[in-house]
Amino acid sequence: MKRTGLLPALIGVIMPCCLHAAPPAGDADMNAFVNHLMNRMTLEEKIGQLNLLSAGFGVTGPEISTDIENKVEHGLAGGVFNVYTPSAVGKLQSLAVNDSRLHIPLLIGFDVIHGHKTIFPIPLGLSCTWNPAAIERSARIAATEATADGVNWTFSPMVDICRDPRWGRIAEGAGEDPYLGAQIARAMVRGYQGDDLARSNTLMACVKHFALYGAAEAGRDYNTVDMSRLKAYQYYLPPYQAAVEAGVGSVMTSLNEINGVPASANHWLITDVLRKQWGFNGFVVTDYDAVSEMTDAGMGDLPKDAELAMKAGVDMDMVSETYLKYLSELFTRGEIPESMINQACRRILEAKYKLGLFNDPYRGCTEARARAEILTPENRKAARELAEQSFVLLKNDQQILPLKKSGTIALVGPLADDRQNLLGSWRAAGDWRRAVSVEAGISNAVGSAVTVLHAKGANLIDDPALRATLKAFGEDIPVDSRSPQQMLSEAVAVASNADTVVAVLGESSGMTGEAASRSHIGLPECQQKLLRALVKTGKPVVLVLMNGRPLTLNWEAEHCGAILETWFGGTEAGNAIADVLFGDYDPSGKLTATFPRDVGQIPIYYNHKNTGRPYAGDPGYKYVSRYLDVSNNPLYPFGYGLSYTTFSYGNVELSQTNLTGDETLLASVDVTNTGQYASEETVQLYVSQPAASVTRSVEDLRGFQKVPLQPGETRKVTFRITPEDLKFYNPELEYDWEPGTFIIHIGGSSSQLKSAPLIWNRQAVPAQSE
Numbered sequence: 200m201k202r203t204g205l206l207p208a209l210i211g212v213i214m215p216c217c218l219h220a221a222p223p224a225g226d227a228d229m230n231a232f233v234n235h236l237m238n239r240m241t242l243e244e245k246i247g248q249l250n251l252l253s254a255g256f257g258v259t260g261p262e263i264s265t266d267i268e269n270k271v272e273h274g275l276a277g278g279v280f281n282v283y284t285p286s287a288v289g290k291l292q293s294l295a296v297n298d299s300r301l302h303i304p305l306l307i308g309f310d311v312i313h314g315h316k317t318i319f320p321i322p323l324g325l326s327c328t329w330n331p332a333a334i335e336r337s338a339r340i341a342a343t344e345a346t347a348d349g350v351n352w353t354f355s356p357m358v359d360i361c362r363d364p365r366w367g368r369i370a371e372g373a374g375e376d377p378y379l380g381a382q383i384a385r386a387m388v389r390g391y392q393g394d395d396l397a398r399s400n401t402l403m404a405c406v407k408h409f410a411l412y413g414a415a416e417a418g419r420d421y422n423t424v425d426m427s428r429l430k431a432y433q434y435y436l437p438p439y440q441a442a443v444e445a446g447v448g449s450v451m452t453s454l455n456e457i458n459g460v461p462a463s464a465n466h467w468l469i470t471d472v473l474r475k476q477w478g479f480n481g482f483v484v485t486d487y488d489a490v491s492e493m494t495d496a497g498m499g500d501l502p503k504d505a506e507l508a509m510k511a512g513v514d515m516d517m518v519s520e521t522y523l524k525y526l527s528e529l530f531t532r533g534e535i536p537e538s539m540i541n542q543a544c545r546r547i548l549e550a551k552y553k554l555g556l557f558n559d560p561y562r563g564c565t566e567a568r569a570r571a572e573i574l575t576p577e578n579r580k581a582a583r584e585l586a587e588q589s590f591v592l593l594k595n596d597q598q599i600l601p602l603k604k605s606g607t608i609a610l611v612g613p614l615a616d617d618r619q620n621l622l623g624s625w626r627a628a629g630d631w632r633r634a635v636s637v638e639a640g641i642s643n644a645v646g647s648a649v650t651v652l653h654a655k656g657a658n659l660i661d662d663p664a665l666r667a668t669l670k671a672f673g674e675d676i677p678v679d680s681r682s683p684q685q686m687l688s689e690a691v692a693v694a695s696n697a698d699t700v701v702a703v704l705g706e707s708s709g710m711t712g713e714a715a716s717r718s719h720i721g722l723p724e725c726q727q728k729l730l731r732a733l734v735k736t737g738k739p740v741v742l743v744l745m746n747g748r749p750l751t752l753n754w755e756a757e758h759c760g761a762i763l764e765t766w767f768g769g770t771e772a773g774n775a776i777a778d779v780l781f782g783d784y785d786p787s788g789k790l791t792a793t794f795p796r797d798v799g800q801i802p803i804y805y806n807h808k809n810t811g812r813p814y815a816g817d818p819g820y821k822y823v824s825r826y827l828d829v830s831n832n833p834l835y836p837f838g839y840g841l842s843y844t845t846f847s848y849g850n851v852e853l854s855q856t857n858l859t860g861d862e863t864l865l866a867s868v869d870v871t872n873t874g875q876y877a878s879e880e881t882v883q884l885y886v887s888q889p890a891a892s893v894t895r896s897v898e899d900l901r902g903f904q905k906v907p908l909q910p911g912e913t914r915k916v917t918f919r920i921t922p923e924d925l926k927f928y929n930p931e932l933e934y935d936w937e938p939g940t941f942i943i944h945i946g947g948s949s950s951q952l953k954s955a956p957l958i959w960n961r962q963a964v965p966a967q968s969e
């Protein structure tokens with residue numbers, strides 16, 4: 200890394216105020232600095248700042264950047280992503296600040312999605328903790344590690360609401376609810392950015408994918424989205440807005456179209472909603488290659504794509520280089536005014552200024568710092584704690600779990616001693632060799648106190664066509680040299696000799712995430728066969744699931760004694776799973792995405808509408824909104840999750856049942872731990888409004904509290920509710936509340952609630968004169 204000579208090189212462009220070691224000051228200083236710099240830039244250099252190159256450590260699209268160093272040296276790149284380590288970043292940054300004409304440092308982007316090297320559970324798993332403070336901490340740790348490794352910008356948080364588990368990227372978000380999604384979006388932005396982006400251990404966040412990406416038709420990735428604005432505002436946009444309110448530095452457009460216009464050409468979205476309505480003042484970058492993909496989408500040729508994106512408000516072009524190639528020509532032809540290019544360039548330079556890059560382009564990143572701050576025992580401990588909290592106990596008949604720390608266990612399944620899948624599909628810089636398998640975790644937890652018999656039982660996937668597709672995507676699924684029957688027989692023999700069977704089954708991580716849509720969302724067939732054979736032994740079977748989406752699990756739910764959903768739990772997954780299996784931690788996770796009974800029910804989500812013909816449970820009545828062949832209800836609803844202990848809820852008590860204007864309502868419930876284990880319950884508050892100017896959801900989450908409870912302990916849990924919590928978008932798309940009757944529901948799952956009604960008026964109703 201060429202660090203000497205940096206300061207003299209920078210002096211040519213840096214205003215005296217920024218030669219001070221102090222972090223950059225207020226807006227006036229920043230404006231003066233950026234004005235001074237931009238006055239010296241050619242049009243080509245300004246356009247260069249709008250170009251984002253991929254260095255090729257990881258690639259997620261058809262294009263790959265070429266000639267990177269040359270472009271950096273010539274000021275033709277504002278940032279590079281898919282690069283990390285102090286040496287690799289140092290080399291590129293040095294080219295930018297020492298060898299380019301104006302010495303402008305680079306943004307260094309990377310997909311730090313759920314941890315950098317210490318990998319936390321996948322975001323869907325993280326959301327099941329219902330613990331924004333812990334999620335914020337995970338983002339803080341990720342930022343510390345990634346910045347120590349040279350990164351200054353992360354493409355996270357991903358806040359796309361999703362109601363369709365066929366979509367593989369449901370793994371990357373916080374599930375189906377806008378309220379919870381918004382809390383998590385805020386927490387992650389705070390965690391990454393801290394309170395001062397200029398600190399050397401903060402990362403600039405990038406909220407994505409703007410917008411509505413999770414609503415891809417039929418759950419097929421990148422597919423069309425056509426959605427009313429009312430639905431978008433009500434259910435899909437709040438988490439993006441929350442990230443903006445939390446001060447997110449950048450926003451990434453999505454790869455889909457919205458109501459006929461691709462997101463990256465969507466002026467309504469980027470300029471009207473994001474900038475004008477929400478006041479976003481950072482910069483907008485496209486997703487991978489999104490600008491040039493607008494040609495296939497049907498918007499025109501490449502120059503047209505560049506023009507549309509620029510006019511819509513996109514500042515930075517990821518990988519496609521359409522800006523680099525066509526903006527100057529578009530300017531000459533009078534299609535794009537220079538002011539637009541200036542505006543976009545200014546936003547990129549401002550981001551660099553806020554990150555302190557003009558003071559220290561390397562942000563104090565050295566090999567020594569990377570060694571000291573990455574994968575520390577404390578970081579691993581945090582990963583273990585978050586993993587424990589993210590697991591959801593779906594079933595536990597006759598208290599099969601927790602297991603005793605004695606006797607014999609048959610540990611079976613292709614994921615039982617796996618480490619590669621534990622990190623999920625966005626492992627990015629994560630190293631699976633540093634991950635703890637379930638087998639190792641169990642051995643760490645019980646040593647020789649428990650006899651553990653092992654058998655793989657089945658391949659992860661037997662279907663050769665699927666294996667070939669995944670291999671083409673870069674994921675090689677190992678195939679055992681034995682025949683499926685040999686593996687099965689071994690597993691059955693092992694199970695027959697054990698007290699309990701622990702079957703670790705699920706998806707491969709490559710079956711989840713980007714470009715990983717599925718139309719059947721059950722366990723792969725070979726694993727289902729294994730599970731049936733294990734159940735047939737008559738031994739109690741504990742199913743430990745690893746997967747990135749809600750699965751259809753009807754057979755499993757009927758026949759397995761216990762089911763523990765562990766998602767892809769990250770670096771410490773194996774230890775955390777053992778903690779839960781043996782009762783060192785009582786599971787407390789709650790689902791944030793509905794588990795359907797059948798793919799035909801999708802989209803299925805808790806905050807649906809009532810319809811004019813709601814089904815009231817009478818199977819003999821036909822003309823209601825229902826299926827003939829499957830229940831309307833999901834297998835496992837939003838908010839659901841068991842613990843080893845049990846909780847009981849008292850009735851909802853309201854401080855008043857007739858409220859006016861800005862009064863505050865207190866809604867309380869007594870929650871008691873009625874079981875044997877100390878645990879934590881996520882108490883959920885939902886509100887419904889049976890009549891309004893637009894039809895409302897049957898209920899909407901409006902609050903939650905995690906409450907620790909000792910066995911036998913009761914606590915009164917109180918929610919404060921103000922008119923702010925009653926607001927929704929009306930037909931004019933105004934966000935307001937309407938007076939009327941409301942129902943307050945409190946409970947431990949969206950489908951197990953205690954309720955109480957009330958009336959809330961705008962003004963006091965005058966007393967009737969006699």
Ligand code: BGC
Pocket residue numbers: 259260310354407486487713
């Ligand atoms: C994904 C984004 C990601 C980007 C950069 C794209 O394919 O959709 O989520 O941030 O690649 O790696």
